[in-house]
Amino acid sequence: MAHTVAEHGKRISRIVFIGLLLDILSFTIILPLLPRSLEAYKEREGADASTLLGTLLAHIAHLRAYVQAHSPSSRFLQQGARADLVLLGGLLGSLYSLLQCVIAPVIGRAADRFGRRRTLMYCMAGNIVWTVIWVFAGSFESFLLARVIAGLSEGNVQLSNTIIADVTDPTTRSHGMALVGIAFAVGFTLGPSIGAFFARMPIESKSTRNVFAFAPFAAAAVFSLALLLAESLYLFAKLPETMHFRRSLADSNVTADSGTEDTEIAQPLAEPIHAVDTQTTTENNRTLRRLNILHFAYLFFFSGMEYTLTFLTHDKFDFSNAQQGALLGFIGVTSTVLQGGWVRRIKGQSAHGDKGLVARGMACCAIGLACVAHCAQGVQGAQPAWTLWGGALGFAVASATVVNCLNSMVSLATTDMETGRRLGDFRAAGQIGRALGPVFACSVYWLLGPSTCYSVGAAAVAAISVAFVTLVPARPAVSGTKKHS
Secondary structure (H helix, E strand, O other): OHHHHHHHHHHHHHHHHHHHHHHHHHHHOOHHHHHHHHHHHHHHHOOOOOOHHHHHHHHHHHHHHHHHHHOOOOOOHHHOHHHHHHHHHHHHHHHHHHHHHHHHHHHHHHHHHHOHHHHHHHHHHHHHHHHHHHHOOOOHHHHHHHHHHHHHHOOHHHHHHHHHHHHOOOOOHHHHHHHHHHHHHHHHHHHHHHHHHHOOOOOOOOOOOOOOOOOOOHHHHHHHHHHHHHHHHHHHHHOOOOOOHHHHHHHHHHHHOOOOOOHHHHHHHHOOHHHOOHHHHHHHHHHHHHHHHHHHHHHHHHHHHHHHHHHHHHHHHOOOHHHHHHHHHHHHHHHHHHHHHHHHHHOOOOOOHHHHHHHHHHHHHHHHHHHHHHHOOOOOOOOOOOHHHHHHHHHHHHHHHHHHHHHHHHHHOOOHHHHHHHHHHHHHHHHHHHHHHHHHHHHHHHHHOHHHHHHHHHHHHHHHHHHHHHHOOOOOOOOOOOOOO
């Protein structure tokens, strides 16, 4: 039976990987286009005070004038309206993550109540709706509506982690979670480059009054929609329900063998929740709380600094869409190579595998942010220093290790019947960080300039890595209701 469970688990993990890869490709297409998309909307309607964008930009301009009057030494704000797009972009990024923070616990509990597959298909329907609106987002208001629906619909990553936790045991969990990281890495490798490629196909309209006016870079939005449709059809046809995966296989195996199956295999699957040792539960709950707090703190700084990276290269070095795609592609390629080689070899080799990878990833992230801070001191419009690529390398190592290993640690500290809820709460904590991080980072960037912004990020991530090593055990206490192979 153990062999059958493992084979079914691998097959489902492959299905999840392919679906998630399509999802992340679709998600990352917009990333290199966001700064120039905001510029395009600004050209269309930024001067019209009756529009939402015009009103927002007017308020930001008034705030900039006030700050300059009290801090005339801010060189970045001297760029005027060009600097305002950085803060506006940060607000958009924070809005998306704030909505994710609100919806993640709901999705987790829905997955535990209604099933993983049904909840995932509802999320896919929302993803398709927001992308259709993006295609026809001729005005900033339409684009903002699309991003709101996107924030409330994106549950694919969270549910993929939950499904993989369903179909793996503690000995294979880390390798299964690594598939999520690999999907991220490949998606971030190809998605931005695809977005930059389709950005060269101008089908957008200059009109803001026509309901069916195309968005800036609408061709990229159309391709993103095609990917989501393909993902939805694939998951609908291939993905089974996994909420009671192991128990269902155990029951079918016992039935097939007319009751001759060894009861030692099936017994752990039916063990009641009340049998969990109280001390073990308390220890694991303490570990989960610490992981949630550290996840929030890490993503608060990492996501904020990551979000401003394309604005830095656009503002400081005037990167084109293709150059933005190349930079993000470098991060993705490097992360993919690390996920497929170094990370997968280290995972599971020792009791400290996941914890060691998280600590190394955080350390590399801190070094990378310090490199970007150094690069940001360069001359406006000049070619970026090599330290920009050193910073990108640090981001790649962090992307390959930190979040997917933290997910693995959380899933190992949960019981079978609460995996969706625990992973949902963990993701919600991270999304609070992602919601607040871009606003904080863009505000510091806007007020004090990019070098100070990334220096603050480097120091903060270094402190978080020390707290993680000190406060979090390498493995959770063994629970009576943990999954068995």
